[in-house]
Amino acid sequence: MTQTPATFSAAKDMKAYGEKDHAKTHKALKAGPERDTPEIRADFDALMRDGYVIIKGLLSTQELAAIKSEGVPLLSHSGRNSFEGVKTQRVYNVLSKTRSLDKLAEHPRVLGLLDRIFLPNYLLSQSQIINIHPGEAAQALHYDDGFYRLPRPRPPLGAATVWAIDDFTAENGATVIVPGSHDWGADKLPSRSEAKPAIMPAGSVVVFLGTTWHGGGDNRSEAPRFAVTHQYCEAYMRQQENYLLELSKSTVRDLSPQMRSLVGYSIHPPFMGMVDGRHPLKTLDDDTPQDLQS
Numbered sequence: 001m002t003q004t005p006a007t008f009s010a011a012k013d014m015k016a017y018g019e020k021d022h023a024k025t026h027k028a029l030k031a032g033p034e035r036d037t038p039e040i041r042a043d044f045d046a047l048m049r050d051g052y053v054i055i056k057g058l059l060s061t062q063e064l065a066a067i068k069s070e071g072v073p074l075l076s077h078s079g080r081n082s083f084e085g086v087k088t089q090r091v092y093n094v095l096s097k098t099r100s101l102d103k104l105a106e107h108p109r110v111l112g113l114l115d116r117i118f119l120p121n122y123l124l125s126q127s128q129i130i131n132i133h134p135g136e137a138a139q140a141l142h143y144d145d146g147f148y149r150l151p152r153p154r155p156p157l158g159a160a161t162v163w164a165i166d167d168f169t170a171e172n173g174a175t176v177i178v179p180g181s182h183d184w185g186a187d188k189l190p191s192r193s194e195a196k197p198a199i200m201p202a203g204s205v206v207v208f209l210g211t212t213w214h215g216g217g218d219n220r221s222e223a224p225r226f227a228v229t230h231q232y233c234e235a236y237m238r239q240q241e242n243y244l245l246e247l248s249k250s251t252v253r254d255l256s257p258q259m260r261s262l263v264g265y266s267i268h269p270p271f272m273g274m275v276d277g278r279h280p281l282k283t284l285d286d287d288t289p290q291d292l293q294s
């Protein structure tokens with residue numbers, strides 16, 4: 001279609017409207033300088049080149065101990081199939097069970113990377129504790145945003161973190177990653193021999209793109225491997241976990257502003273995420289009888 005001055009100006013108006021933050025009371029959060037450092041820029045270059053990056057030394061011994069002491073009592077049954085892992089314990093809906101994993105989800109070294117990958121107001125997509133026991137087989141290789149059924153190669157619509165709460169070794173089930181596979185088309189599938197273990201000390205995180213082939217490793221050691229994963233997605237994609245049903249309003253009131261935004265109390269301009277035509281954060285001020293019960 002030929003662009004007349006009128007259609008050109010309508011398209012410009014629509015773009016300006018669509019990108020504007022229309023919220024008055026609850027504007028989108030702005031990232032601070034801790035999310036734009038030389039280290040983050042170097043991590044981002046590695047992430048875009050290899051499809052993953054390992055960042056070491058982000059959690060202290062005390063923080064690791066606190067995560068274990070809150071997380072271990074939440075572990076119960078093993079997985080229901082080989083993908084979940086028949087010798088693997090997974091804790092779902094962790095955000096309604098402990099606050100000890102929030103600092104991982106909103107860690108500035110991770111958010112600084114996501115700020116560069118996604119549009120503002122990106123979301124958490126799912127959070128889990130994954131405890132792989134001795135004798136567990138390797139998980140099938142997969143890429144995490146494959147359920148967004150758009151053809152590859154394409155930009156990632158999601159990204160994942162796996163935090164080593166125990167040391168990750170070649171023997172104990174460290175996540176395995178296929179370097180460079182984020183750029184592959186649908187015609188190329190990985191072989192096991194291409195998958196490299198993300199060996200890293202406790203307190204480190206491996207961050208990888210939603211298009212990067214990876215999987216949980218087999219545990220040939222004598223001890224379980226305890227990890228925490230938080231996955232993220234573009235603000236306009238559906239989250240895997242339905243946080244808005246899982247988290248009571250009283251839990252959401254306890255979250256930091258950043259965590260509230262990540263779970264979905266945020267707007268993707270101009271109005272994705274609205275509640276009754278209003279910003280979702282306004283529902284936290286509502287004092288209906290249902291809120292008082294939660």
Ligand SMILES: O=C(O)CCC(=O)C(=O)O
Pocket residue numbers: 083130139162173174175176214215216217227
């Ligand atoms: O536990 C891991 O190392 C990765 C697990 C994983 O990729 C998954 O469950 O989708």
